[in-house]
Amino acid sequence: MRIKPRQQLLEIWEAVAAQGQHGRLWQGSEGAYRNSVSDAEQLLCLLYPATEVPALRLEVPDQTAEDVLAALRRIGDAVEIPRALLDGLTGFMDRHSVDGAPSFSGGDYFDPDDPDVELTPEQRELGVVDAYSLSITLSLATLGFLKYFGPGLTRADLKRTAAELEAATSRRLSAAMVCLLRSFSVSAFRIESDQGRSLCDMINRAGEPNRTVVQRLQRRLDPLRATIRDRFSLGLAGTDDLANDNLLFEVGWSWGIIENAPPIDTDEPIGEQPEGVAQDAPYLYFTVIALDGIADLFSERTLTLGLLNEEQQRLAQALRLRWELTQQYWSALARFDDHSWPLEDIPWRTTDRQESLYFSLLVTSILVQDLVRRRATDDDLARTVNVLEELAIRSKTIRRLVPDDTSLRLHNPGVQLTLLGSERLGPLMRWSVTDFSAQLLKRSVQLRGLSRNIGAHERLLRLAESVMDHLWERRIGAGVGARLWDDLSGVYPQLDEPGSPLSWSFTERIVESLVAAASMVRETPIRSTRLIELATDLLSEADHLLDKEMMNGSGGNFVSVHNMLRQAEVRLQQARRLVRDRPGTACALALQVLTSLEELAAARRTTAWGS
Amino acid sequence: MLIFAISDKGGTGRSVTSANIAYRRALPGADVCYLDFDFGSPTSAAVFDVPSALRGTEQAGLHSYLRGEVAEPQRIDIWAETESAGLRPRPAQAGQLVLLPGDRGGGEFVLGSDTVRRCADLFLRLEEEFEITLVDLSAGRSYAAQLVLEATALPELSSVTARWLVFHRWTRQHIIAAAGLVYGDRGIMATGASRGHERDRLRDSVRFVRAAVPSPSSPMFAELRPAQALWLSICDEDLTRLASEHKLGPMLTLGTVPLDPVLQWREQLITDEDVLSSQVANLETAQAFADLAAALTDDRRWQSPL
Numbered sequence: 001m002r003i004k005p006r007q008q009l010l011e012i013w014e015a016v017a018a019q020g021q022h023g024r025l026w027q028g029s030e031g032a033y034r035n036s037v038s039d040a041e042q043l044l045c046l047l048y049p050a051t052e053v054p055a056l057r058l059e060v061p062d063q064t065a066e067d068v069l070a071a072l073r074r075i076g077d078a079v080e081i082p083r084a085l086l087d088g089l090t091g092f093m094d095r096h097s098v099d100g101a102p103s104f105s106g107g108d109y110f111d112p113d114d115p116d117v118e119l120t121p122e123q124r125e126l127g128v129v130d131a132y133s134l135s136i137t138l139s140l141a142t143l144g145f146l147k148y149f150g151p152g153l154t155r156a157d158l159k160r161t162a163a164e165l166e167a168a169t170s171r172r173l174s175a176a177m178v179c180l181l182r183s184f185s186v187s188a189f190r191i192e193s194d195q196g197r198s199l200c201d202m203i204n205r206a207g208e209p210n211r212t213v214v215q216r217l218q219r220r221l222d223p224l225r226a227t228i229r230d231r232f233s234l235g236l237a238g239t240d241d242l243a244n245d246n247l248l249f250e251v252g253w254s255w256g257i258i259e260n261a262p263p264i265d266t267d268e269p270i271g272e273q274p275e276g277v278a279q280d281a282p283y284l285y286f287t288v289i290a291l292d293g294i295a296d297l298f299s300e301r302t303l304t305l306g307l308l309n310e311e312q313q314r315l316a317q318a319l320r321l322r323w324e325l326t327q328q329y330w331s332a333l334a335r336f337d338d339h340s341w342p343l344e345d346i347p348w349r350t351t352d353r354q355e356s357l358y359f360s361l362l363v364t365s366i367l368v369q370d371l372v373r374r375r376a377t378d379d380d381l382a383r384t385v386n387v388l389e390e391l392a393i394r395s396k397t398i399r400r401l402v403p404d405d406t407s408l409r410l411h412n413p414g415v416q417l418t419l420l421g422s423e424r425l426g427p428l429m430r431w432s433v434t435d436f437s438a439q440l441l442k443r444s445v446q447l448r449g450l451s452r453n454i455g456a457h458e459r460l461l462r463l464a465e466s467v468m469d470h471l472w473e474r475r476i477g478a479g480v481g482a483r484l485w486d487d488l489s490g491v492y493p494q495l496d497e498p499g500s501p502l503s504w505s506f507t508e509r510i511v512e513s514l515v516a517a518a519s520m521v522r523e524t525p526i527r528s529t530r531l532i533e534l535a536t537d538l539l540s541e542a543d544h545l546l547d548k549e550m551m552n553g554s555g556g557n558f559v560s561v562h563n564m565l566r567q568a569e570v571r572l573q574q575a576r577r578l579v580r581d582r583p584g585t586a587c588a589l590a591l592q593v594l595t596s597l598e599e600l601a602a603a604r605r606t607t608a609w610g611s
Numbered sequence: 612m613l614i615f616a617i618s619d620k621g622g623t624g625r626s627v628t629s630a631n632i633a634y635r636r637a638l639p640g641a642d643v644c645y646l647d648f649d650f651g652s653p654t655s656a657a658v659f660d661v662p663s664a665l666r667g668t669e670q671a672g673l674h675s676y677l678r679g680e681v682a683e684p685q686r687i688d689i690w691a692e693t694e695s696a697g698l699r700p701r702p703a704q705a706g707q708l709v710l711l712p713g714d715r716g717g718g719e720f721v722l723g724s725d726t727v728r729r730c731a732d733l734f735l736r737l738e739e740e741f742e743i744t745l746v747d748l749s750a751g752r753s754y755a756a757q758l759v760l761e762a763t764a765l766p767e768l769s770s771v772t773a774r775w776l777v778f779h780r781w782t783r784q785h786i787i788a789a790a791g792l793v794y795g796d797r798g799i800m801a802t803g804a805s806r807g808h809e810r811d812r813l814r815d816s817v818r819f820v821r822a823a824v825p826s827p828s829s830p831m832f833a834e835l836r837p838a839q840a841l842w843l844s845i846c847d848e849d850l851t852r853l854a855s856e857h858k859l860g861p862m863l864t865l866g867t868v869p870l871d872p873v874l875q876w877r878e879q880l881i882t883d884e885d886v887l888s889s890q891v892a893n894l895e896t897a898q899a900f901a902d903l904a905a906a907l908t909d910d911r912r913w914q915s916p917l
Contacts, residue, residue: 061917062860063852079862079916154811154915 001468003445003461005518009049009056010071012511015483016045017074019502025075026088033124035107036096040134041504043088044141045511050085051141052301053518058082059149082149083158089142090161093168101271102168102175104131106431109505113418113428120426127274128256128431129183129286130505132176133293139173140296143307170309174268177297177315180253180290181234182261182273184322187281188241188249195351196248202349203336218245220332224325225249234264234318250351251322251329252282253290255419255431268311279420284350284362285433287326291369294323324373331370334363335380343367343387346394357395357407358415358436361443364388368447378453385456388444389463397437398466401492410436412488412495434486437474438509441467445513449520457526464517471510476502485510524581531583538590539575545597546572552604561600568593613734613771614907615759617748617799618778619788624822625778626747627878628868628900630658633745634698634880635897635904637708641742644686644709648759649749650674653713658878660695661687664712672714676733677726677758684711684733697882707741722754722761731762738771743907752797757806760799764807774913775799775817776865781824781850790857793817815915818865820903825870826895862916866903871896 019025026043050058056068061078075081096103104127112119143166150162189195191214204213228251229242241247257276264273296302297316308316334343342348348359364387371380392398396407414434422429441464448460473490475483481502489495546568575589616629630645637643647655653672656664668685676684689708690701737744748755763773777799779789793799803813825832827844835843854860873881873892881900885892906912 060855061862062855083917153917154814155917158917 001465001472003464003468003514003517005053005514005521006055006067009053009511009514009518010067011483012507012514013046013049013068014071014074015481016042016507017072018482019480019484020074026084026091033107033121034095034103034105035109036103036105037109037128037130037134038107038504039092039096040131040138041508043085043092044134044138044508045504047085047089047141047145048137048508048511049515049518051144052515055518057148058085059145060152082145085145086149086158086161086165089169090165092138093165093172097168097172099271100269102135102172104128104135104176104179106131109431110419110422111430111432113430117427119429123422123426123429126256126277126422126425126429127179129180129253129290132179132183133289135172135176136180136293137296139169139176140299140302140307142169143173144301144305147305147307170312171269173308174266174312174315175270176293177312177319178264178266178268178270178273179257180294181264181315181318181322182257182276183253183255183278183286183290184236184251185254185258185280185282186228186232186236186242186249186251188244188247189351191246191248194353195250198349198351198353199248199250199333202345202351203333203342205337205340205342205345214248217248217336220336221249221329224251224329224332227321227325231321236261250282251326252284252287253326254278254281254421255283255286255417256421259421259424264315266311266315277421277424281420283417284348284359285415285417285431287330288362288365291323291326291366294319295369327366327370327373330363330366334367341383344383346387346390356415357391357410358433358439360387361391361436361439364391365439365443368443368450371447372450376450378456381447381451381453381456384447385451385459385463388440388447389459392440392463392467395436395440397440397470398463403494405492408488408492434503435506435509437467437471438485438506438513441471442509442513442516445516445520449516449523452526454526454528527580528583531587532579535575535579535583535586535590538587538594539572539579542568542572542575542590542593542597545601546593549597549600564596564600568596612743612908613738613759613763613773614743614745615748615756615773615775616745616778617756617775617792618750619792620779620785621750623750623778623780623785624868624874624878625750626655627658627874628778628820628822628903629745629747629776630655631880631900632904632907633743634708635900636743636907637706638702638704640704640706642706642740643743643745644707644711644737644741646673646711646737646744646746647713648673648746648755650713650753650755651749653715655747656687656710656712658880659687659689659710660693660698660879661689661710661712662694663687663692664710668712669715672712674714677729679725679729686711695880697884698880709741722758727758727761727765730758731765731768734762734768734771752792752802756799757802760803760806760808764803773816774907777817777819777859778822779819779859781821783850783853786850786854786857786859789819790859794858815913817863818913819859819863820865821867823870823874824867829869829893829895831870865906865912866899868899868903869893869895 016025049056055065058064058068058081061082064078064081069078072081075084096105103125105125106128107124109128109130110119110124110126146162146166150166153159153162200210200213203217204210225242242249256278257274258278258280259276261276297308298320302308335341343360343363346360347355347357348363349355350359364384367384371384394407395410396405401408411434414432417431417433419429419431444460444464444467448457448464451457451460470491471485474486474488475490476485476487484502485506486503546565549565571589571593575586579586616625618625626649633643633645645655647653649655654665664687671681671685673684675681687710689710690699690705693699734744746759748759762768763771777789777793779785791798799817800810800813804810827840827847832840832843851860871893873879873885874896881892881897883897886894886897
């Protein structure tokens with residue numbers, strides 16, 4: 001299936017707008033517990049494209065595009081749509097704050113690890129990294145939306161609502177940043193511990209002596225270790241362990257605020273900073289989620305619109321340091337041995353000895369970000385594409401699922417992450433992740449945006465299209481959530497319990513992928529040096545033949561000949577202008593000129609034969 | 612209710628559109644009068660096809676009244692005096708449709724407090740008798756516009772609803788000119804404020820009408836080559852953006868009258884017969900007039916939406 005971001009985003013928007021009929025649009029989570037993650041995802045399905053894709057903007061009613069209005073007609077007209085968003089966002093900020101301080105509850109996204117027990121209400125209210133990260137994205141989108149929508153307001157009541165929303169959003173943004181800083185973990189462990197051995201096994205693919213591997217790893221991580229020791233203080237309990245060279249370490253994000261994480265000194269009005277309970281060890285999944293959200297803090301849009309205040313910029317700087325360091329750390333592990341990357345040894349195994357294709361995908365996600373930053377070589381890129389392709393095949397995303405397929409578990413019930421530390425407040429909690437295929441699409445599209453190599457570009461395009469085929473089949477057929485996600489029975493008819501409930505998290509991932517695809521469309525096509533050469537040669541021949549024809553004083557006074565030559569001249573001029581950016585088009589123009597000149601030449605030959 | 616029709620430039624279809632709005636409003640039963648305040652060239656009788664007042668009336672027109680030469684301006688009952696066969700006889704259920712013509716060769720005149728007084732008196736009298744009093748002002752910043760801004764600022768008219776229709780064509784120059792007429796120096800807003808009108812209230816009583824707009828979906832453009840069609844739609848998007856930037860986007864636009872061949876060649880009322888029987892005019896055009904006529908009193912369309 002061809003990826004057409006505008007059309008497909010509008011199709012999703014139409015389905016989202018139809019949810020209003022079921023009384024579910026932006027009304028907050030259905031269950032008994034507040035779920036700030038799902039609520040944020042639901043809003044982002046509309047707000048994210050509207051603020052990231054210029055063609056789909058909604059905040060200036062007089063300029064809303066016709067097809068956008070048609071897709072969202074169920075919400076209202078050009079004026080009612082942004083007002084509904086304003087109300088929805090205000091409702092969200094109200095619902096997810098306690099005594100004026102933002103809250104980030106995971107609600108019914110938390111499951112008990114033992115299905116027979118019930119989580120405590122206190123546990124349901126716990127914050128989670130998904131919520132912090134999404135809140136950053138949602139807050140920045142909201143602030144950007146208000147930047148344009150606010151000045152157009154004249155009515156006093158709406159002006160007040162917008163100003164209040166802006167204040168609440170800015171508070172939420174600061175709070176989310178503080179929570180992310182406090183969820184960051186540097187976990188040190190002894191080389192001979194379980195974790196240490198597991199890490200060495202993972203990266204030691206050549207079967208070298210363990211001591212050599214550890215030495216090489218230590219050397220490679222030394223600069224990171226120094227940075228953490230010298231520059232990290234915000235929100236971390238202590239980094240003294242890192243001084244000990246006998247310890248290895250992992251960096252990244254835990255699932256929530258870490259136990260004993262000190263509060264962060266800030267003047268932002270975010271209320272009391274909650275105590276943490278999460279275990280001080282990074283989870284790959286939450287690390288990737290955090291990295292995604294943090295990236296939005298220093299996007300071009302955030303900078304040009306000036307969305308952060310001074311204190312927020314300080315917090316963002318601290319997060320950025322962690323963001324870069326984490327990427328470097330995981331990228332170093334993933335590519336530890338140049339001859340044979342640990343990442344290529346699918347599936348990835350975590351230090352607590354869990355294996356899953358999903359972990360491989362997560363490490364790839366981090367690697368992709370790092371590749372962008374380092375302007376990776378074509379070779380690194382090609383190897384990463386190989387990994388993505390293999391993940392797509394092994395996960396059966398681009399292959400048919402057969403009855404009793406073991407890879408089904410990856411999609412349903414998904415990867416289960418035990419949230420260690422949660423048992424301090426009740427039964428042990430669990431987090432399920434089912435969005436493998438949507439993540440795969442997102443990463444393929446992202447990586448494609450980075451690659452300026454035509455071969456890799458093509459492969460990623462084909463891959464993304466095949467993944468899209470699979471995802472489109474997984475849309476819910478009818479009823480609540482129709483044409484949204486996720487219903488596996490479309491690709492696996494043997495499913496025991498068809499008709500899955502609407503998953504905003506899955507839907508939001510696909511929206512994000514399409515937005516990434518849309519931003520890529522705006523770039524110029526990749527330059528092919530071969531085509532540039534070809535076009536230059538074609539132009540040279542066409543030029544020469546045209547000169548010849550003009551020299552012959554072709555056509556006497558006949559207008560048609562004159563026009564043909566004039567048109568040829570204009571086309572060649574245009575082709576020369578395009579030759580660097582669009583050599584293919586330049587070739588086509590040159591060929592048109594050559595064809596018409598050949599018509600004249602043929603006529604000339606015929607007369608010679610007749611005389 | 613007072614409706615003032617104004618435009619910055621000539622040729623915007625102001626007179627022909629407002630005459631059609633008056634006609635469409637009268638058809639289902641409202642009493643409507645139409646005042647030709649285009650003192651430079653009072654020609655609206657032509658649209659109604661009233662031969663006796665083609666270029667203004669001989670005597671007792673609006674000029675004479677405002678100058679104090681007559682106590683009452685002349686009234687023409689359109690249903691009775693029009694020569695247009697399509698308009699006669701008065702359709703069943705239709706309300707009054709009355710034209711108050713200007714004087715032939717009346718020209719502009721000097722504004723004085725007496726003039727404002729007489730103008731206000733006239734509006735008050737008409738307000739009692741008619742549901743809609745539609746005043747066709749001349750193009751550009753005129754004495755007529757100043758006159759009605761002063762008259763409506765008088766305390767005795769404070770309870771009378773007054774609304775402004777600003778006509779412009781769908782071109783770059785017209786959009787910029789219309790914005791200038793409302794928001795610019797000596798524009799309606801500035802003049803109104805200096806005459807004592809409350810700014811917010813005045814702003815909420817101004818709406819734009821786009822006239823002679825080529826619609827891409829119209830059959831007239833079905834034969835365009837792809838490149839022409841693309842060019843046209845890009846220009847249309849540019850105009851949409853321009854209009855929005857000049858604060859005359861869809862939110863403040865009361866209606867859009869499509870380009871119609873009949874109106875291109877002859878300024879006239881478009882009757883149901885023209886649309887349904889002879890079919891010389893387009894149905895969309897008649898519908899646009901009817902929509903505008905209804906929108907005049909639709910209060911939701913006259914509230915600030917944001």
